[in-house]
Amino acid sequence: MQKDILTIICGVVMGTLSRYWMMRRDFRQYPSYPHATVTHLALGFVAATLGAVAIPAIAAKEYTAVTFLTLAATQFRDVRNMEREMLTALDQSKLVSRGADFIEGIARTFEARNYLVVFVSLTTSLFTFIFSPLLGILAGVFALLLVRRFMRGYLIRDVAKVRAAKVHFKGPNLFVEDIHIMNLGLPEIKKIYEERGRGVILEPLDDNGREILANVGQRQAIAHDAAMLLGIHRDVDTAEFTPLVRRKADTGRVGMVIVPIEPDIECLVAAVNNVPVLESAFVSPLQSRIGRIAAD
């Protein structure tokens, strides 16, 4: 009995701590502090408990207790729905929206992290039960490091070369180098673009990168992150200053133009470099024979 309690406690503690470590409250400020953080810690605790009780239950020959884990699946799917609904609703009040693809990616991450918590607490409780609490905790830490290592996605810098580019007008048409962005009629708006507009070009490193950058949701995510980090020179009544990311169909190159509050171009390039490649945008035609043959 003593052993069971110890196993469960170790599993729950490691699982909940791992949920805390997995939260990235950086510039995104998401999950927001303090209440959303508490919500996710509490869900992490539930996940950890489910993972931790599995091993003692099996040891006690209570095999049906393991069906509890199916509860977890339902529970965490709800987490995904909750996150998706909330972020979609809040997207309306953003000057530059995240877009459905980015939101889906975030929601999916929140769901998956709960399963990872189950994995960490299961590993911890297994090693605690068989060997000792110390080994259990070590195994939990190892599991967590493993999770962090393998759950890290790609960034834009892994799929494309980002560089600063010149923003200019041909008549009323706005261009970043040779990429047409949009038609702008008003001289007042054009003047602001000429003075404060900043452009970047994303050159895909290979065919995989080209297809990733072709994804509209991915491009919206780039615009959102850039606008969030550098500020955006617009309000609700100046739709002209919505950052736009457009693709040159001939080359697969993508150009973005933005009027940031902070005009530092190096920061803009760095911001774009650090945008995550969305799971839904990630494709790799080069992994297929057809893709490789077509690539040359």
Place this chain on the structure above:
Amino acid sequence: MEITIAKIILAAVTTRKGQDRVSGIPVFYAETDEEMIKMATILSRILEAVAHDMENGVYIIVKH
């Protein structure tokens, strides 16, 4: 969410009075280019839309 311009012409402003038959959208006639630009600016602010230059003396106000 789409990043393309979403495509409803709310109004047109033009200096080409009497040259065209128009229907379907409100058309505002201006005497000079300056007046046209001013009207287009005001309309785009009020409608939270973008003024596009058709390069033939017509500005269209498009909702995004």
